[in-house]
Amino acid sequence: MLRIQVLIRRLKSLPAAVALGLGLALLAVPAVQAQTEPAATSAKAAPESLDNPYGLKAIVDHGDLVSKGVLGLLMVMSLGTWYVLVSKLLEQRKLLTEASAVRVGTKFWTAGSLQQGSEGLAADGAFRYMTETALEANKHHEGMLAGVDLSAWLTTSLEEAGEEVEHRMQKGLAFLATVGSTSPFIGLFGTVWGILNALTAIGVAGQASIDKVAGPVGEALIMTAIGLAVAVPAVLGYNWLVGRNTTALHYVTTFSSKLRASLLGAPARA
Numbered sequence: 531m532l533r534i535q536v537l538i539r540r541l542k543s544l545p546a547a548v549a550l551g552l553g554l555a556l557l558a559v560p561a562v563q564a565q566t567e568p569a570a571t572s573a574k575a576a577p578e579s580l581d582n583p584y585g586l587k588a589i590v591d592h593g594d595l596v597s598k599g600v601l602g603l604l605m606v607m608s609l610g611t612w613y614v615l616v617s618k619l620l621e622q623r624k625l626l627t628e629a630s631a632v633r634v635g636t637k638f639w640t641a642g643s644l645q646q647g648s649e650g651l652a653a654d655g656a657f658r659y660m661t662e663t664a665l666e667a668n669k670h671h672e673g674m675l676a677g678v679d680l681s682a683w684l685t686t687s688l689e690e691a692g693e694e695v696e697h698r699m700q701k702g703l704a705f706l707a708t709v710g711s712t713s714p715f716i717g718l719f720g721t722v723w724g725i726l727n728a729l730t731a732i733g734v735a736g737q738a739s740i741d742k743v744a745g746p747v748g749e750a751l752i753m754t755a756i757g758l759a760v761a762v763p764a765v766l767g768y769n770w771l772v773g774r775n776t777t778a779l780h781y782v783t784t785f786s787s788k789l790r791a792s793l794l795g796a797p798a799r800a
Contacts, residue, residue: 600720629781663691710765717757724750
């Protein structure tokens, strides 16, 4: 009978214990949320405020004299490459435009004489230079040159003028070839130098953790990427300009042959 009474008392006290536990749990939830929300907020804000300490800016700010020198040399080579590309492209476009003005049937060939036809060409153009050279050679075929065949004399004079035009068109292409062949190795030298400095710093610090290795090595590899970025436009531009030069010089050679034939066929009319 006594055991039954004890069991009844425990059953009566069970709802109170459950209610007490639920109350404590409800009180604990806001406190846990208050502690976890700042942590989550800081975790989200951390990636936004993360700044990359290893990059091109770090090389400029913290690089030594050799690294900055290599970087500056690559920048100069890149600027020179684009200057040559743009200037040669404009020069070639001008010559090709002039070539369309001396085709058969144009005002140049329908003029009364070669002298009158040359006056309608650009003053500093290649085709006017060729025409004036041919006219001068035809006029000054005298003295010691009188014993030289006129055809051979005109051919020699026009070949010299054509070589002069070709020399003008070739200016700057050697720079592109030099940049395209050397800039990757200059960038590679900067990479090797940067890795050497990184390994030296790691050895002095006595630590080889990932942050000690990845950052400096990544900075060094940027030099190789810059070297390739400088070389590719130079190589592509060189090949493109050489092809366009071949087309332009073909027009010059053809015009030279027509000039020679015109002077030999009607020298008095010139």
